[in-house]
Amino acid sequence: MGQLLVVEGVCKRYGAEEVLCGVSFSLEKGETKVIIGPSGTGKSTLLRCINRLTEPDRGRVWLEGMEVTAPHANINKIRSQIGFVFQDFNLFTHLTALDNVRLGLLKVKKMGRKEATERAQAELARVGLAGKADAYPAQLSGGQQQRVSIARALAMDPKLILFDEPTSALDPELIGEVLGVMVKLAHEGMTMLVVTHEMGFARSVADEIVFMERGVIVEQGPPEKLFRAPAHPRTAEFLRKISELYGEAA
Amino acid sequence: MTVESWIQVWYALPVLLRGLLVNLELLLGLLALGLVVGMAVALVEVYAPRPVAAAAVAYEWFFRGVPELVLLFLFYFGPDQFGVQISAFTAAVLALGFRSSAYQSQIFRGAIQAIPAGQMLAARSLGMGRLRAIWHVVLPQALRLSLAGWSNEFSSVLKDTTLAYGIGVVEVMRQARYLTARNFRLALPAFIAVAFLFLILTYLGNWTIGLVERRLRIPGLEVRR
Amino acid sequence: MGLDWAWLPQLAHGLKITMELTAACMAMGAALGIVLALLRVYARGPFLPLFWLASAYVQFFRGTPLLVQLMIIHFGLPSVGIRFTPFLSGLIAMGLNTAAYQAEYFRGAIQAVKAGQMLAARSLGMTRVAAIRHVVLPQALRLALPPWSNELIYMLKYSTIVYMIGVMDLMGVARTIAARNFRFLELFSLAAVIYLGIVLLLTFALRWVERRIRVPGLGSAGRG
Numbered sequence: 001m002g003q004l005l006v007v008e009g010v011c012k013r014y015g016a017e018e019v020l021c022g023v024s025f026s027l028e029k030g031e032t033k034v035i036i037g038p039s040g041t042g043k044s045t046l047l048r049c050i051n052r053l054t055e056p057d058r059g060r061v062w063l064e065g066m067e068v069t070a071p072h073a074n075i076n077k078i079r080s081q082i083g084f085v086f087q088d089f090n091l092f093t094h095l096t097a098l099d100n101v102r103l104g105l106l107k108v109k110k111m112g113r114k115e116a117t118e119r120a121q122a123e124l125a126r127v128g129l130a131g132k133a134d135a136y137p138a139q140l141s142g143g144q145q146q147r148v149s150i151a152r153a154l155a156m157d158p159k160l161i162l163f164d165e166p167t168s169a170l171d172p173e174l175i176g177e178v179l180g181v182m183v184k185l186a187h188e189g190m191t192m193l194v195v196t197h198e199m200g201f202a203r204s205v206a207d208e209i210v211f212m213e214r215g216v217i218v219e220q221g222p223p224e225k226l227f228r229a230p231a232h233p234r235t236a237e238f239l240r241k242i243s244e245l246y247g248e249a250a
Numbered sequence: 251m252t253v254e255s256w257i258q259v260w261y262a263l264p265v266l267l268r269g270l271l272v273n274l275e276l277l278l279g280l281l282a283l284g285l286v287v288g289m290a291v292a293l294v295e296v297y298a299p300r301p302v303a304a305a306a307v308a309y310e311w312f313f314r315g316v317p318e319l320v321l322l323f324l325f326y327f328g329p330d331q332f333g334v335q336i337s338a339f340t341a342a343v344l345a346l347g348f349r350s351s352a353y354q355s356q357i358f359r360g361a362i363q364a365i366p367a368g369q370m371l372a373a374r375s376l377g378m379g380r381l382r383a384i385w386h387v388v389l390p391q392a393l394r395l396s397l398a399g400w401s402n403e404f405s406s407v408l409k410d411t412t413l414a415y416g417i418g419v420v421e422v423m424r425q426a427r428y429l430t431a432r433n434f435r436l437a438l439p440a441f442i443a444v445a446f447l448f449l450i451l452t453y454l455g456n457w458t459i460g461l462v463e464r465r466l467r468i469p470g471l472e473v474r475r
Numbered sequence: 476m477g478l479d480w481a482w483l484p485q486l487a488h489g490l491k492i493t494m495e496l497t498a499a500c501m502a503m504g505a506a507l508g509i510v511l512a513l514l515r516v517y518a519r520g521p522f523l524p525l526f527w528l529a530s531a532y533v534q535f536f537r538g539t540p541l542l543v544q545l546m547i548i549h550f551g552l553p554s555v556g557i558r559f560t561p562f563l564s565g566l567i568a569m570g571l572n573t574a575a576y577q578a579e580y581f582r583g584a585i586q587a588v589k590a591g592q593m594l595a596a597r598s599l600g601m602t603r604v605a606a607i608r609h610v611v612l613p614q615a616l617r618l619a620l621p622p623w624s625n626e627l628i629y630m631l632k633y634s635t636i637v638y639m640i641g642v643m644d645l646m647g648v649a650r651t652i653a654a655r656n657f658r659f660l661e662l663f664s665l666a667a668v669i670y671l672g673i674v675l676l677l678t679f680a681l682r683w684v685e686r687r688i689r690v691p692g693l694g695s696a697g698r699g
Contacts, residue, residue: 053371080377090372093365093471094391104376107386138470149372156376255554315674316667317632319646324667327659409540416639423542430550438551445539445547452538 083153288354
């Protein structure tokens with residue numbers, strides 16, 4: 001069983017609206033998978049269903065053969081092994097950058113103070129923010145905040161990291177620094193599942209692209225195939241629209 | 251009102267201050283009780299399942315709707331009816347404390363609800379349990395946001411400690427009454443003196459809370475009004 | 476539980492006194508409070524001393540206990556030859572006290588009215604006073620209603636202190652009956668229920684008024 005993450009038939013509805021219906025895919029260790037698709041098609045919900053920040057109505061999720069969706073699964077322990085990077089960062093407002101990275105180590109992993117501090121400093125250095133350890137989130141730019149939040153996820157030694165539109169809340173000039181960190185992580189062999197509209201990133205880094213629309217996976221495949229010769233007309237139309245919007249040729 | 255009566259009150263100042271000390275003890279007791287119970291009520295209102303939360307809301311509504319003096323009498327004479335003797339001071343701490351808890355819970359609840367939901371999500375995504383996330387992430391922020399409202403509540407209950415006079419606690423008003431019972435000409439200077447003592451305490455208290463607020467201030471976590 | 480129905484008429488009479496006292500002190504507080512608020516916002520230049528006076532008034536009455544104010548008026552003033560009946564002492568103390576709090580609510584509301592409103596009124600040729608009266612105040616009073624409602628309920632509850640100078644309000648009646656029959660728990664429970672009922676009624680009534688006078692686009696500036 002070589003799959004790190006297996007998602008099978010996940011469904012979620014809010015009231016009458018079916019946000020996800022029967023989504024299945026899997027992720028190998030070291031793989032970077034990018035989910036694209038129009039806004040409001042359940043991509044973020046899908047990510048949240050994977051670590052059950054949102055409880056799926058149906059379907060199952062496995063992480064390294066352990067069922068995440070099992071009724072008695074230790075969800076907190078599982079979540080500590082799945083990094084999550086939010087669109088709006090969600091850095092803890094009352095804590096410095098260092099403390100943001102350190103909190104999970106101290107309180108979830110029960111690491112000693114000295115060790116946690118060293119680890120947190122190392123992770124901040126890894127995202128290029130060694131000098132900002134004492135800054136509060138409000139004193140950092142959006143790009144810096146998102147890098148701290150990536151460091152916070154990395155410090156937990158996650159088996160994979162889920163990125164929920166990590167650059168959507170950023171000013172255009174700040175997007176590059178965050179993508180830079182993500183590219184580096186991908187090359188270092190981190191397993192990543194990324195929801196994004198950054199087609200450049202998707203094309204150059206993703207091992208596989210998943211195109212979702214209206215709660216279902218329309219098509220998936222390697223970027224060269226999906227971008228060059230999409231099998232489904234909906235995919236083609238989406239790619240055309242997004243290239244108009246972002247000025248990037250698909 | 252003669253100069254002589256002012257001088258007499260000046261010499262009686264230690265007696266008034268001794269009474270004021272009782273007000274301060276009361277204040278400390280009721281604020282502590284109000285803080286602990288108020289925080290618990292707020293947490294229950296925000297996080298507990300519906301029926302339990304509704305009970306907390308009813309509790310809050312009761313203690314906010316009944317006049318303090320009625321509460322004081324209920325707490326003072328109520329236990330007596332069941333054969334439990336309770337000192338006037340204890341009754342005052344309980345009555346004013348529970349009342350304050352109802353107001354404090356409102357302050358805390360507002361602050362907790364002002365914390366963006368993403369903070370909880372981020373904490374849970376790291377693998378923190380609900381309680382741990384509340385303790386390490388929500389409460390430290392909510393308490394800071396509460397300080398402004400809490401300082402209002404402080405000035406309000408500081409003055410309300412005088413109501414304990416009604417059930418016979420020998421606090422500053424009672425001492426002033428003793429003083430004026432002997433000589434009614436002392437009434438005006440004595441009560442004016444008490445008024446100024448409270449002005450001083452109000453200023454000192456708000457100044458201290460302001461200091462704490464500045465010490466605990468964190469960029470990006472200002473009170474949003 | 477020995478509740479004697481014969482108590483009810485007495486309690487009802489006490490309730491009437493409570494309501495009269497509350498209503499009168501709120502009216503007095505509103506009149507004085509609006510004046511204080513206007514002075515705090517607009518008294519500048521040659522009128523600056525009035526601003527100081529109004530500020531000192533607000534500081535004093537908000538910084539000292541209502542009970543102390545009541546005692547000064549009822550027991551202190553007679554030594555300089557000024558005497559009131561207990562009811563009047565209670566009314567004056569409560570009215571002066573709530574005026575200081577109401578002044579703050581009105582001030583907040585006046586300052587919440589956008590500066591452009593005053594400019595627009597002046598551009599029509601209105602005098603400053605006319606602009607305040609016809610443009611600023613009608614908006615500010617609406618904005619001040621939610622905190623004012625809270626204040627009304629506060630004063631209803633605080634009116635209980637007048638029993639201490641011998642006014643037979645609801646509290647005074649309840650206490651007298653309780654002491655005479657040694658029925659403290661019953662009487663004060665009953666009083667609590669009555670006060671809660673009135674609070675509930677007032678809350679609904681004031682919400683209704685708020686809805687009635689609401690103007691689209693004019694948000695509430697209540698500070699709870």
